[in-house]
Amino acid sequence: MQIHDLIGIGFGPSNIALAITLEEKKQYGFNVDAFFIEKQPGFAWHANMMLDNTHMQISFLKDLATMRNPSSYFTFINYLHQKQRLQDFINLKTFFPSRHEFNDYLAWAASHFNDRCAYGEEVLEVLPEKRNDEVALLRVCSRDSDGAIHERLTRNLIVGVGGMPSIPECFLSLKGDPRVFHSSAYLREIAQHGSAKKIAVVGAGQSAAEIFMDLHNRPGAPHVDLIMRARAIKPSDDSPFVNEIFNADFTEFVFSRSDEDRVALLDEFWHTNYAAPDLVLIEQIFNVFYQQRVTGNERHRFLRRHEVVSANPLPEGIQLVLRDLNAGREHVATYDAIVLATGYNRDHHKSLLKPLSPYMGEFAVDRQYCLQSTPNFRPAIFLQGACESSHGLSDTLLSVTAVRTDEIGQALLGVVNQPGATQTDNPIRAVAGR
Template structure:
């Protein structure tokens, strides 16, 4: 089945990045001739959700509410977090709460509220399986996006022809090589869904990882199961605090993308290395203090339940009855300790999705660097080879070319606006119009 109406923009994925793009395309275009752009989105999930497995009570965002889907691009937008609060009749309450960082649950509700405005443009339960070039003469003018959809009557395949493609599939949960998921071995992305399957009084839970998600999971499980032992295993000596200082946070500013794109490759690597502690394998200092307080108080009472196994690694995880046998190796003494656990929760982070695999037949027309990463210009448009007139834009998978904010919420509003402007400019050029900005 083919949609004969050519879309100006087709988005793969409908998380925060392409949701922000939808809001940018919905904004009034700059003055000039033209028509509204037709945009459609395909999302693999059955409904809108964002990190649903980690919507823990008490967990807060690590960015200001002003870094929502629109405000840095257009503070007057109707899709702002403040307008959401106004419609929810909580604006005064939020102000009185004196919050800069809303709860993760509330921010998810905000995102879902915005997504509700674009339900006619997005098709859920849809997985893109190929992107095929459509040539006119020697030039590739369009792409056919092949989509497998799940319906009440079963699966069907549809083809959407498009002028531009925006890939925003987000990050994929990462597990160490050789790790096998099971009912006793999970990733933190599944935490809230899986925790209900545990016994009402588990004896021991092992959490692997040293970042924010690992610390949140340890704190959540320690609170949820009042008699369980929670063992946190990681190779660092202890949790490291995130750098949330004002000067360091400038690495997330929109202007930092210009600097990063203009820098030499060795400078880009240096900047990433210097500022990894703003985002990777680090924990909010307040949460570190809370976990340390718990460890200390349990030592005072002589009933240690939260055990921090630093400078250690998981040597093996083996199925054992209604749980797993976990062997932990000390990186200092090389001593091995084996313990029975009800489950192992891996908080080992995320990795960018395989963009080239997703692009299918179009992947061969995209330039890649020596590591196989798709190259993109300043407007996040994939650099193509040959006579390709259609555009492929990347939201995420561009950290190597655009910096640490390329897959984060911090710069989403501005990034989406830049892509929307580029698509509008392309559409105007196709009509032979002058572009006004």
């Protein structure tokens, strides 16, 4: 069986950016045989949240390559040039392309690596391949859409699987009930609920706000309850001094702090990324509720300071017991559909790597995003997008993607793995250092 230098799990922006970095290192004589496995049938960036009129929340200059190599072929500007839209894009006078366009850019970049990515395969687990007392290689097991199991061997691994839906505990027992779904499945699921008259949206972030407006504008004119614990929907703060926390060099600062300082930093700036929709969107929602007061048509309700206590599946709908945190009272409401815009967990790597856990300790990473392991474990395993607690709030975003892949690429290649160096069992790991 072929042994790859590197297998990447997931082929979203993080691992596409890494593929680009490694591709560009070829001109300096570095050649890493990298292969990626992606569970979707083709490239798609948050396809079920690809709503009309949504825009990037980050400058296009923080694309897959510019911050690392502004002269890369894979910059957003070169994509525009290739698609013959550069002049027209300039006339838009924006740093924030539509999500549709950024998805098209990402798909264009990904298409250059079709021969190095197996689409439609979900990685199930990663197993250790032992030689005597050492783990020398990793066996990556995946399942394709026909149910066939595939196994591949690699010397090193990079996990870039993004987030998994975070489902509040009171909804866990409703798993499998098609009337309750997470925002990550929104467009697919809402298409099945065209006749829904009453819908609840739980959450206070960008996705909750976008979904509320999307439902408001749907032809079926459903009644929507927007339910959140917060007293007010607060906007994301993207003012320039605050935005400095997303600069690439801030990662070094965060990583070098004590655990206590890091927790305080994450806490101080938590609202820059979480439960903080764009101001324009908040103003649109406010306007919807204001116009309701003008017309007297109370189609939607803003249930702020409300908590979902329990959810009960009834034949006529999902009944929520809601606690009004201001009044201290509980009341019930029944919905045809419930959208959970309740965010994502970033610890899926732990279940994929569970068979390796005896070698992994606490799953802590070093500055180059490499998991620390026992001395008898030779492969290097890197994480992308799962290191917020050690590397800062930019970790789950696109902000540092390009620069991060350079840091990981450097660690992969190592300082002594110069062009023409003799190949050892694992040339990459042998020089990666910890």
